[in-house]
Every structure is written in C-alpha cells, then in structure tokens.
Amino acid sequence: GPTDSLVYHRKLSKSNFAxxxxxAFRPDPAVFIEAESYNGYLxxxxxxxxxxxxxxxxxxxxxxxxxDYFNENGCKLSDHGLEHIYAEDxxxxxxxxxxxxxxxxxxxTPDETSKFKSALLLFLSETYHEFGWVQQFHLGALRNNNSRMHQLLGPDTGWDSIGDYPQAQQLSKFLNKLDSKNVLTKTIIYNLNPSDNEVMAAMIGNFNDGSIKGKIQFGSGWWFLDQKDGITQQLNALSNIGLISCFVGMLTDSRSFLSFPRHEYFRRILCNLFGNDIKNGELPNDMDWIGSLVKDISYNNAKAYFNF
Known part of the structure; x- marks a missing residue:
C-alpha cells in the first residue's frame, strides 16, 4: 500500500537475485473513507x-x-478490491x-461515501494512465460476514464470501468516464461471482479500441473461482464472447508463496480445453497454431502487456 517503504524490493533490485x-500499488485504505480506521491510516x-x-x-x-515513488521502484500495476465500481456524479x-x-x-452518509470513492477512483485511474500502469479491479467480495470471528481474529482470516452486487452499469459508466477523456489505461477486471462471467466478457469489448492488444482484460478465475470448474468457465465465457488469443492468463496470490503452482494448473486446464475442442472437431488439428496460442496465453501476452 501507499505507506510501504518498499525497503525489501529496493534491496532485491540491488542484489544478484536473478x-x-x-x-503492486494497493491504495484501498485511502479509498475506504467509511472505515473507522480511515483517519488513523491517513x-x-x-x-x-x-x-x-x-x-x-x-x-x-x-x-x-x-x-511516483512506487513507479521509480519498478511498480507497473495497481490493484483495487471493491464490492463494485463506484461511478457516481x-x-x-x-x-x-x-x-x-x-x-x-x-x-x-452512504451517498457521500459513494461520491468520494467515485472521485478518488477516477483520480487514481487517471494517474495510472499518466504513468502507463495497468490497473486491476477485483470486484464482488462480501467481506467480514462473521462479526464474532472478525472481532476475535481480524480481517482476511476466512470469513469472506461471494457477493451478489450489481456490476455492469457502474463499471460501464466508470470506464466510459475515463475513455471519453482518453485517459483509460490498460485494465484487468476480475469478478468473484460466476454469474458475472458473461457480463465481464462482454463489457471489455466496449472499450477494446485496438490501440493496445487486449487493452481491457477479463481477468482469470479469482479466489473461490480459482479451481478447475471456475477457470474453465472463465475461459469459455471469454472465448465465446471475446478474443481468448489476447488473454494475459493466470496470476499468483501476493500473500501466498504456495500459489505459484497455479500457473501449471492453469496451463493444464487450458490445454485440456483446447485438446477436447480439437478432439471434437471444434478447433483445427493444427498443433503449431494452437501451440502458439497456448504460449501466448501462458506467457507471451503477459510479458508484452505488463512490459516485463
């Protein structure tokens, strides 16, 4: 987050670590003005x-x-975790x-909270565009459901679940506010509710203008959806409605070193999906073409997209 000194990232950048x-820049505590801890955070x-x-x-x-400080230290991405996007006037x-x-x-008031979040998110997004960053939005979590356990153990200890917030209208309005001023940066949108898969797959097409390959991305299956069925459903929704050839693929969890095998897990699911389509005659039996597609989704697209 914004208060981080990045001391260990700085040490690593000066080391021989290969x-x-x-x-990534995660400014949620500066956005959540309704939180009791807000003034303390500032x-x-x-x-x-x-x-x-x-x-x-x-x-x-x-x-x-x-x-600017994060950018100087190699940061290229931001990340926001929200119930839904805020785009109030x-x-x-x-x-x-x-x-x-x-x-x-x-x-x-709740109305004031929504307006403040809308304003600050727009300011941050315009700033990300100025720095050439990729912005990420993780949408749809219903957090801190068990107040007794939250009080006992604190946040992020296992008492969150899938929300059913309306997503489409506010997300469309938010992206359009940025796009209309030509300040919409590369964006990845992740949904937690699987019923929003087709909504997100269709939404990204509204703002993919051809200026950057896959500029607006429908992100890979996240959290509760980061399993075989969830990943498969996301891939199918994207390939049915959008261009899976532009997809930047799987990511890991910054809080879990054990999440790195996700990349192989994802690639196996991806290859199974394409393999079954070939077997059923739904894709050409062209290993060079399909192979290059798998390589792009697994590695090449992300490398180009994030400028790694």
Missing part, C-alpha cells in the same frame, strides 16, 4: 511522508507522490467538503 520481483501516511493531509487536494497530491467542492468532514471526525 528473479525479477516488482510490487495519519500513518502523513508520518511516512512527513506532510499534512488535511484537505482532499493534499490527499491527491500525497497519493500521486507515492505512485459529483462536483469538486462537495468532495472537498466530504473529506473535510471525515478528517474532523464527523459522520458521512
């Missing part, structure tokens, strides 16, 4: 940067400064007032 290790960010964040403009300046003066209220310890 594997490239780069970070106080921490103030301490890291040696500045004061008492206005919305100062918050934006601070986050852009941290994006707002004006600058009301966002400044909402932030001021929060910093003064006053309560803000």
């Amino acid at each position: 594997t490239k290790v780069s970070t 106080d921490e960010l103030e301490g890291v940067m040696g500045i004061t964040i008492s206005s919305y403009d100062e918050l934006c300046d601070a986050l852009k400064n941290r994006i 707002f004006n600058a003066s009301e966002i400044k007032l909402i932030f001021k209220k929060k910093r003064e310890g006053l309560n803000i």
